[in-house]
Amino acid sequence: MSGIQLFSPLSVRDVTLRNRIVVPPMHQYSAVKGFPTDWHLMNAGKFAAGGAGLVIVESTKVERRGCGTVGDLGIWDDKFIAPLGRLVKFIHEQNAVAGIQLGHSGRKARANRPWEGDGPLTRRPEIEDWDAWTPVAPSAIAHSEKWPVPRALGTAEVKDLVEAWGQAGRRAHEAGFDVLELHGAHGYLVHEFLSERSNQRDDAYGGSELNRMRFLIEVTEAVRKHWPAGKPLFVRLSVEDNAGWGPEQSVKLATILKGKGVDVIDCSSGGITDVAPILGKEIKYNYQVPLSDYVKHHADIMTMAVGLIIHGDQAEQILRRGQAxxxxxxxxxxxxxNWPMDAALKLGVEGPFRNVPPQFGYWLGTRDKRGFGTRPSTWQTGLEETGKLL
Ligand SMILES: Cc1cc2nc3c(=O)[nH]c(=O)nc-3n(C[C@H](O)[C@H](O)[C@H](O)COP(=O)(O)O)c2cc1C
Structure with missing residues (x-):
């Protein structure tokens, strides 16, 4: 299709994405007791209808204790399979691939919704299971002064949690998802095991680098047991966390995970400290792309780039440079x-509306054929003017 890589399909195991555009997991904080609502259907649905290749549903918690806020999605019980399946069905009807991220908030659990005041929640009578929702972590070390000290997990509890991730993987499969992503980033539970700052355990899950990786490795193995061989598995990492974990550790980990059946590393950063995940640099377009580039070439694994990728030609340049x-x-x-449609138009893709639902695609395609569709891109010029290109 016009040689534009952003719109070239990609097959991973038995799943083919119609293009390289992914909607990353983004919490909506709008679930009710862990269940998706119409908001989630509308939210995932509009991105699928807008033409993205893969829509990844937000971090969905593998156990109740792992919920970040009262509005987090859950997958800790079979009762969640059918309602999540409703999202999958709608995404599939728009010819997009359906993904879900599995997560656990660890010591950052029991928090406010961001727009209600970021930080820990204060006790509320309407939250009946307040005490059962006590944040847990590898060690009893608070995220920062404003956060409560979590309860350290016992070794047997860690093993139970590994199994909870495995069961969540099974449920995601039964709900019909095609792609599964494990949330190993942003200072949540998995990342807390990886980081020396938050993990000071003296059992097999703490101490050496390999011991700190053990939880994620076992989670991956447990998930892979239930997640069919034909379906892709992604892991999101904070490739650089600005607190002792960096690209070299991420490459070692990615290499091990690849051997356990992980196909793609989703390359993010930060979150283990209160420092913003931009590594102390001035925030720029593509700020995490070098991390993706590094992991891709040093671990020889597929990667996903994320973070301030805003324009179609910017995305195309990352792919052409082989950085993701x-x-x-x-x-x-x-x-x-409708970003994918907009990017297709600006990049001059032939038949830019070919892969979107006919409810939009037919009318926009007709207009396009009459020469009213093409739009110039403004990104390159904008960057040259502001000097913001990395
Ligand atoms: C509203 C919102 C919710 C998010 N929720 C999640 C999440 O559930 N899991 C996750 O790994 N990242 C989450 N993120 C981070 C995004 O996936 C993404 O990495 C980040 O927004 C940077 O990309 P961008 O500059 O294109 O927005 C969230 C971001 C936003 C804005």
């Missing part, structure tokens, strides 16, 4: 759920 296999567009797709 997939491009995740987060906040910009909240701004414009």
């Amino acid at each position: 296999d997939l491009i995740a567009v987060g906040r910009e797709i909240l701004n414009n759920p």
Whole structure:
């Protein structure tokens, strides 16, 4: 299709994405007791209808204790399979691939929704299971002064949690998802095991680098047992966390995970400290792309780039430079759920509306044929002017 890599299909195991555009997991904080609502259907649905290749549903918690806020999605019981399946069905009807991220908030659990005041929640009578929701972590070390000290998990509890991730993987499969992503980033439970700052255990899950990786490795093995061999498995890492964990450790980990059946590393950063995940640099377009580039070439694994990728030609340039296999567009797709169509037009893709539902595609395609569709891109010029290109 016009040689534009952003719109070239990608097959991973038995799943083929129609293009390289991914909607990354983005919490909506809108679940009710862990169940998705119509909001989730609308949210995932509009991105799938807008033409993304893969829509990854937000971090969905493998156990109740792992919920970040009262509005987190859950997958800790079979009762969640059918309602999540409703999202999958709708995404599939728009010819997109359906993904879900599995997560656990660890010591950052029991928090406010961001727009209700970021940080820990204060006790509320309407939360009946307040005490059972006590944050847990590898060690009894608070995220920062404003956060409570979590309860350290016992070794047997860690093993139970590994199994909880495995069962969540089974449920995701039964709900019909095609792609599973494990959330290993942003200072949540898995990352807390990886980081020396939050993990000071003296059992097999703490101490050496390999011991700190053990939880994620066992989670991956447990998930792979239930997640069919034909379906892709992604892991999101904070490739650089600015607190002792960096690209070299990430490459070692990615190499091990590849051997356990992981196909794609979703390359993010930060979150283990209160320092913003931009590694102390001035935030720029593509700020995490070098991390994706590094992991892709040193671990010889497919990667997804994410973080301030806003323009179609910017995304295309990352792919052409061989810095990533997939491009995740987060906040910009909240701004414009039809971003893939817009990017196709600006990049001059032939038949830019070919892969979107005919309810839009037919009318926009007709207009395009009459020469009213093409739009110039503004990104390159904008960057040259502001000097923001990395
Ligand atoms: C509203 C919102 C919710 C998010 N929720 C998640 C999440 O559930 N899991 C996750 O790994 N990252 C989450 N993120 C991070 C995004 O996936 C993405 O990495 C980040 O927004 C940077 O990409 P962008 O610059 O394209 O927005 C969230 C971001 C936003 C804006």
